[in-house]
Structures are given as structure tokens and as C-alpha cells.
Amino acid sequence: MPKSFCYILILSLFMGTSCTQKLPYEGALVNPDSVLNDGTSFVNYWYAVMDLSSDFIALDTASNQIAKGEFLKQITKGSYLPLRLISNSSTPYYKLYKINTPIDNYITVMLQSIGANAYKNFEWEGRPLPEINYTDLNGKRYDSKTIKGKILVLDFWFIGCTWCVKEMPELNKLKAQYNNRNDILFAAIAFDKENALREFMKKTDFRYDIISDTAQWLIKNLSINSFSTFVIVNKEGNIVKILDDQYHEMEELKQTLKKQESLN
Numbered sequence: 001m002p003k004s005f006c007y008i009l010i011l012s013l014f015m016g017t018s019c020t021q022k023l024p025y026e027g028a029l030v031n032p033d034s035v036l037n038d039g040t041s042f043v044n045y046w047y048a049v050m051d052l053s054s055d056f057i058a059l060d061t062a063s064n065q066i067a068k069g070e071f072l073k074q075i076t077k078g079s080y081l082p083l084r085l086i087s088n089s090s091t092p093y094y095k096l097y098k099i100n101t102p103i104d105n106y107i108t109v110m111l112q113s114i115g116a117n118a119y120k121n122f123e124w125e126g127r128p129l130p131e132i133n134y135t136d137l138n139g140k141r142y143d144s145k146t147i148k149g150k151i152l153v154l155d156f157w158f159i160g161c162t163w164c165v166k167e168m169p170e171l172n173k174l175k176a177q178y179n180n181r182n183d184i185l186f187a188a189i190a191f192d193k194e195n196a197l198r199e200f201m202k203k204t205d206f207r208y209d210i211i212s213d214t215a216q217w218l219i220k221n222l223s224i225n226s227f228s229t230f231v232i233v234n235k236e237g238n239i240v241k242i243l244d245d246q247y248h249e250m251e252e253l254k255q256t257l258k259k260q261e262s263l264n
Helices: 005-021 039-048 068-075 105-124 162-167 168-178 194-202 217-221 250-263
Strands: 024-027 056-061 078-085 093-098 133-135 140-145 151-158 184-189 209-212 229-233 241-242
Touching: 005 078, 024 093, 056 068, 068 078, 068 093, 068 105, 078 105, 093 168, 105 241, 151 217, 162 168, 168 184, 168 250, 194 209, 229 250, 241 250
Parallel strands: 056 093, 151 184, 184 209
Antiparallel strands: 024 078, 078 093, 133 140, 151 229, 229 241
């Protein structure tokens, strides 16, 4: 066999191996047709699979990696489904799936709303927390001086929010994990009046620092429109995450706090 032919054969085998290199993801975790079948199927997918607040890797319709912000903007159109892909990676993969067939208008509206809210929250990541000036029910100050150099977990809620109250035991457990850390603060900001909060706390076990903000100043500044919502701030005073998807926010809160803890 001529030497030149051997070189060509080896090269072709090498290139063939490179071209068939295994990708870090496979097909769809859930069939998109079944997800888009009706409103109930979509909500089940949202509940079980779709977490747009996570630190995921975003792919366009041609499987090219794109920026997360661009991915979320496409979701706001209501004509793309964020398709979770099968992967063994610790970082999830999502691909834009173009919806080319008629679907329930409810799903379109939900995609637009979910996408818009996820994009709004994403835009805050890395930006400074607006200046705050609060005093909790026990007289503890929260301002630029007292939170400097500390990780801050803010829970936005109100007394009449059933979900907010339901998750309080889980929030207490999370706070207890960090009781030995003086550099992590947990505060719960409600827009109920101070007297109402004091009465509520007499019969409720919630161990965060309770703050009344009847003017809803920070809520308005951050454009918070669902409850509960969590805002995690790093030691530099920048927002790391805004979490308001009740299906996934608790797990994301734990993971985000764990990441911040490991950085310090």
C-alpha cells in the first residue's frame, strides 16, 4: 500500500472520529408535541422540567449556543418552547423549539409571561441592589453600611400569601444551616403594616428578620410582581439571582446560596 494512501486513510479516520464526537446532550427530555398538547400538559412540563432561572446553557433552533438573555427574549414571543434536553451535565441544556402548529392560546400567553418575567429577572443579575434603608421589627438596621461585605437573602411576601406562609418551615431550615455564619443575612420584606406583622408573628414561626415596607419601595424598584420572590445579593452588593417561580424557587435558592458560600 502506498505511503501517501496510508496517510490519507489515517487522516480520514481521525476526521471521522472528530465529526462523530459525542455531544454533552441528547434529544428532548420530554416530547414537545405532548407538552404543547393542552394547557394541563404544558403546566405539568413547567412544574417538572422548565426552570428558566437556573444557570443553563442555551441553544438556538439549530443547536448553536447563544446567550441566555437572547434565548429568554425569544421565549417572550410565545412562538418558542424552551425544550429541556437529556444531559448528564450538572448544567442543564435548553434548546429553542419553534412552534409551527396551532396551539392553545393559553400556552402562548403563558410562554410570553414566563419568558418576559425570566428575562426581567435575568437583566438584574450583576447589577447593584438599589439603596435600602430598613429597620426590622426588632430594631435591626438594614442599610448600605450594615449589609456591606455580607451575603443577603431577601424574601418578599405578605401575610395573605398562602404559598409564602406554606414555605416558611422550609425557609427556617435553610436559615438554620447558616446559623454559624455572621456574613449571611436573611430578611423577609412584607408590605403589611408593622402592627399586622407583629400580630401575625405571635402565632407564626418564621425566623427571618421581619421588615415592613408599606411603601413597597424596593418591590417597585425591582419590578417584583409575584410572591413569594427571593433576591440574593453577593458581598459586593450586586444581585446574583431573582427567583419567583414557585415550582423551582426553593431549590434554586439553595443552590444559589451554596454557590455564594463556596466563593467566600
